[in-house]
Amino acid sequence: MNEKEVIARRVATELKDGDRVNLGIGLPTLVAHYLPPSVHVFFHSENGIMGMSPLPGEGFEDINLTDAGGRPVGAMPGACAFDSAFSFGIIRGGHLDVTVLGGLEVDEAGQLANWMVPGAMIPGMGGAMDLVTGARKVIVAMTHRSHTGSKIVPRCSLPITSIRRVDLVVTELAVIRPSAQGLVLEETAPGVSVREVLQATQAALILAPGLAI
């Protein structure tokens, strides 16, 4: 199992039957592949659909039905389409149960940075700021480290996406729950020791009950 699959499989276990869920582009999209058959969720996409499904197969493409990255998708029976103001009303209005997004940094306050690297990469925030501010539960799905080091840091050096504290961070090494007291290490990934997680993490971690070095 590669590290992205480890992350996506673990995030999938957070989704509950009936949840309204928005998956970000990239790694978060993989989460849809690992839902147990008993869990049916409604996938929301910023570009205006609730009930998005994977493309049923070749020959089912509709140029007017895509995900937020512009890729062709399907719509499950019962799906509905709406304009962009309505779509973000769902997000900000407390009608979206879960959003899963990628991240560049998460800090000890639980704040996420994921929309720009000043001077290097300025793609724009798209819907990320609304999603992190408005979704009932925010899950960050990201690799634990970048090529420059730990992505879980004492304080974000990059511009933050929202002042809101995210609810859960899932990496290939660990599951971390930001809290008012700081970052709580809740689990280590299968085969990963607490020591390895601590060594890979620049931020201070509080060990959850039952975890020990």
Place this chain on the structure above:
Amino acid sequence: MKKTVPLKDAVAMIPEGAVVMVGGFMGVGSPPRLIEELVRQRRGDLTLVCNDTARPGIGVGCLIDAGLVKKVITSHIGTNPVTQQRMLDGSIEVELVPQGTLAERVRAGGFGLGGILTPTGVGTLVAEGKRTVEIDGRCFLLETALKAGFSLINAKRADYYGNLEYTLTARNFNPLMAMAAATTIAEAESIVPVGVIPPDSVVTPGVLVHILVGRERLS
């Protein structure tokens, strides 16, 4: 009844330097013929309001490629390296707006509001220079309305009153922008007789569409 306007005459109404809203999301739901004709007539110095700048050669990406845009107000340019390059070399000014805020600013423009209050962006770079308002102990950003001289709309079907019906994720910003411009120009994949689109299916009322672009006959 609305007389349809030939494509080239519709675009000829848009002056250099106009503020133009264009519907679409990654090119999906952008008006392909209006964009192509804007490029052909080389209307430059435009201020473009659009969700994103799509990709080179796709949707409003064609306006960027052709060097017609001096400023873009948008939520995302990450899929268009040409926009990013021109932002870095200073030839395009980019105002990045969170997507939900952009939608609401356009909606406010069309609905006669001065702006909206949103929690999105509070305490981030987006909040710089903006007023905040506290309501019931929660902080909101005051984001002002956006209006345009022209909005370029793409619909699935229109009738000859200009009533518009959209489809799936091609709807996106189109109905919002159709309200927010002094002149709303719409093109449709097909134009059907008045009465074919049932009242409940009309999303943008025809009386709000100023110009309906005709379909050229194949000859």
